[in-house]
Amino acid sequence: MSQTTPQSIDLLIEAHWVVPVEPHGVVLEQHAVAVQADKIVAILPIAEARGAYAPRERVELGDHVLIPGLVNSHTHNPMTLLRGLADDLPLMVWLQDHIWPAEAKVMGPEFVRDGVELAVAEMLRGGTTCANENYFFPDIIGATYRRLGFRAVVGLPVIDFPTAWAKSADEYFERAIEVHDSFLGDALITTTFAPHAPYTVSDESFERIRVLSDQLDIPVHLHTHETAHEVEDEKKKSGLRPFQRLQKLGLVNDRLIAVHMTQMTDGEIAACAEAGVSVVHCPESNLKLASGFCPAEKLRKAGVNVAIGTDGCASNNDLDMFGEMRTAAMLAKAVAGDAAAFDAAYALRAATLNGARAVGLEDRIGSIEVGKQADLAAVRLSELETQPLYHVASQLVYATGRQQVTDVWIAGRRKLASRVLVDMDVDAILGRTHAWRERIAAHA
Structure with missing residues (x-):
């Protein structure tokens, strides 16, 4: 034989x-x-x-x-260097009075590179192998992830005010296309459009994003319906809820990655299900900023693809997807009033395959x-x-x-071996992190 x-x-x-x-x-x-x-x-x-x-x-x-490998479906990983800077504050006070001013003092290629490297080390030690990134200097972000052999979906930022990355709407779009093209065909790096939020992005910019998203076949990743205040402000401004405005602009489709979504009507949940929208639930950030409760179980029952993200370390304080799964499952039960809601198998799916689906990588990972x-x-x-x-x-x-x-x-490449990071110098990462702490604390 x-x-x-x-x-x-x-x-x-x-x-x-x-x-x-x-x-x-x-x-x-x-x-x-x-x-x-x-x-x-x-x-x-x-x-x-x-x-x-x-x-x-x-x-x-x-x-x-x-x-x-776990998929962190919403991150601002350069902000790892702002961990704990402005805790115990409501969203808009935290953002406008503390985070944006701190960023304005230090944001640049080195800040972004070092923040991402610290985040990659933390994520690998927590079993995360892919991050859906949303921050400025996406060229540096993508290059850093690629150098470290970490899978990432890099957001191409659009916001209606000047930053260190771009000074005008035209420049945001020109640079977005350049960065997208630079990573075409990359084994580990893909891109999304990352307009910040309906309250910081104009109709004109959203219309350009819709057209380019269709042409380039890439998702649109944005914060929306994060707080009741945001929804009420938009209603006063345009007469529409933010989600209605996105519908009017043609952005509610299967490429939309809607982050937070703590304020949702039954009609909006049904519309998400029908259009194929993915919702990213960031329970710990929402809890810490008292932003509200995403109706995760209602979304799941409606057939919406629910993924899980940590948000940035400035509002969550860690990139721990195991903690996020646990909080997501327990919070969903409390909000739904149902102990059987968002069960463990689904929580794991939300942190893996659903995240991969949200960012358009379900055929590769998850x-x-x-x-x-x-x-x-x-x-x-x-x-x-x-x-x-x-x-x-x-x-x-x-x-x-x-x-x-x-x-x-x-x-297929080992990145963590018996709790030891492979090809990463932990002492050097800590040294750079301590230097940034001194610089940022001096400004704060």
Whole structure:
């Protein structure tokens, strides 16, 4: 009888559990994920994998669960350097009296680069492998993510006042197109339009964004319906709620990534579902700024794609997607008055595949499936804080801390190995961070 020769591959990861996310709610025991170059080529029982493959590297994770890398669907990661600068303040006071003035003093390429690098280190140690970014100097942001081998969707900012990035509407759009074109075909970096919010962007700019979004086939990522005050101001100004204004301008479609959405009518929820809008729920930022409560369970029941984001470290203070999943699930239950709402399996989906769908990458990432990119995170569940273990998904969402993430891969490349960052100089990152703290504190 002829014996089949094991196939040579780059990597075989063996885990006690694999949670692929798709199919929904499935937990595979004693399974392995086979990786060749940057792609997943098989998911199969460990015993079968050992007979079928001859890996150049084998990683055995006997007490771990392997999950898709988490997708942080709304970030302002250069603002990691503003962590804790102006806490315990309402949104507009926080933004207009503290954050914008601080940014005006320090914003530039070096601030953006160093803030992103600090954020990448934090995200990797928490199992996050993709961020949907929204900040100025997107050229520097994209280049930094690419240099660090981190997957990112880079927002092309548009706002109706001059900044260090651009001085006029025309310049915002000219530079946006340049940055978009510079990352075309990049393996890790894609782009979105990132108009700040309806209250800071004109109809004319939104109309240009709609046309360019269609032409370039890229999403539109913006804050909207973040607070009741924002909605009332827009009604006084235009006679429309912000969402109605976006509908009138043709922006409510399957490319829209609507962030926060704490103030929603049943009609607006239905319109989001019908149009294919993705809503990014940022529960901890909304709670800290007392912005309101996103009706996450109503959105889920209506069929809206609900993703999860941390927002920036200036309003949330961390980039912890495990904490965000837990808060999202618990808050959804309280808002809905239903303990069964936004269950653990859905919370994990919102932090992975739904996020990938929101940013247009669901064909590449967000689940452990053959043909997808090998963006993976290993989480050790043997810690006393996660014992005894009855249900893996519940334990991940309700009991697991980000410090239990031990290993991370992006496009098949190890970025975190036994809690140690690969190819990142932590001491140098901390040194630059301390220098920025001194400079920013002096201005503040």
